[in-house]
Ligand SMILES: NC(=O)C1=CN([C@@H]2O[C@H](COP(=O)(O)OP(=O)(O)OC[C@H]3O[C@@H](n4cnc5c(N)ncnc54)[C@H](O)[C@@H]3O)[C@@H](O)[C@H]2O)[C@@H](O)CC1
């Protein structure tokens with residue numbers, strides 16, 4: 155599992171070591187880690203480091219200093235390196251070290267932006283050390299101008315590798331917000347711990363690959379603010395049927411989805427649930443949809459019964475329900491049942507405050523806007539997309555439910571509990587029907603989860619794992635071309651099967 159901490163928390167963790175006079179040593183560890191990553195990257199791209207050309211974008215603070223020290227090391231290994239200084243002040247020792255190693259300097263001003271961009275474009279590597287955890291309010295002045303032009307100028311044809319020092323400049327280290335232009339990185343080498351700004355909002359996309367350099371502050375870090383599940387954590391959450399199991403002991407999932415107007419959503423959710431693995435799917439809905447489900451998935455047991463009369467271990471309600479009154483009633487009953495339930499799409503309009511965390515809401519930003527507005531919060535879609543971490547937490551606190559907010563990085567917040575961020579998906583999954591398959595995966599996982607005593611945040615963990623499986627399946631399916639949700643079950647099955655290699659051995663604890 156990857157644990158992320160706010161920039162503020164990481165700075166607080168550094169404090170005892172800074173007070174003990176170890177600041178210079180921490181900086182050298184950071185610079186060395188950054189250099190090592192860049193060295194490996196240059197060797198991979200060019201076969202050798204000698205003769206590579208690099209640009210260090212260096213701001214006034216310690217972030218610029220880390221990058222200048224790494225630049226000095228690159229110079230010593232034969233890389234022609236220029237520092238583009240974005241501020242007239244700089245860390246004096248780091249700049250001296252850079253100059254002593256033979257580095258060139260360009261002072262950035264608005265009329266030098268073109269020259270700086272040409273240098274970057276001709277380089278093999280651009281090291282972004284403009285702002286780190288001390289940055290406030292996004293990039294300003296010539297650095298903002300350069301960042302605004304960078305996507306068009308650096309991302310076409312021969313493109314340099316952009317490596318962010320600690321975090322992409324212009325991204326807020328606590329929230330991942332981008333108040334203005336920022337520098338998109340291919341990779342971020344971050345010091346001490348992953349910052350929450352690298353796993354949420356625009357920052358999650360801006361960071362690219364994340365590499366952590368241990369600088370010795372781990373003992374001073376408290377509880378992580380955001381977690382990211384990795385394959386072994388996900389494998390530990392996937393129950394495997396045991397020898398004595400039968401369909402009922404494995405778990406039964408109830409699905410109240412689809413309507414005369416939108417029958418397909420129910421077929422997709424059912425297909426994804428069956429591919430994930432569950433003892434049985436009981437489908438409740440109108441007759442034409444039942445007929446379709448039985449044609450596509452003969453193993454599903456279909457009826458027009460009610461939630462209280464249907465014996466299951468978990469529910470999915472909402473996908474394709476439209477304005478169907480009976481489906482709305484089933485969603486309300488599922489939420490009141492005390493059983494784990496996935497509340498998606500049209501069923502979100504029935505959510506009220508006071509849910510339990512076993513109720514998992516799965517909105518996209520537009521649906522979350524509508525939900526929050528209805529509950530009295532003054533927000534809009536742009537605000538939620540700009541700062542999803544804040545809003546997903548607020549939604550969980552307001553409703554008492556676990557909230558899964560879909561996005562490039564999907565965030566899951568338990569009320570008062572942990573937050574998870576999963577960035578395993580592909581933009582090819584942004585297509586109608588994709589969300590219905592996520593509901594099915596999550597529903598199946600909830601129906602078969604074997605928890606004798608659920609603890610706070612466990613539903614958020616299962617939801618994060620489902621988001622990851624959905625994303626991984628999408629990526630796998632995208633290898634064959636544009637993703638078609640009705641064909642996703644085959645990829646889901648392959649992802650679940652591949653997870654077996656990560657399953658913890660007997661006696662090894664999973665994360666729950
Ligand atoms: N504190 C520590 O112990 C360590 C810090 N490290 C590095 O230090 C960084 C933090 O350094 P700093 O606290 O010096 O902060 P930064 O280097 O992020 O930036 C602070 C400087 O930028 C200016 N500034 C702030 N916001 C600005 C904006 N929007 N536009 C232009 N200038 C702005 C400030 O006035 C200050 O001069 C970390 O990100 C990390 O890279 C590492 O060296 C590891 C050790």
Ligand SMILES: [K+]
Nearest residue numbers: 282285321323
């Ligand atoms: K930076």
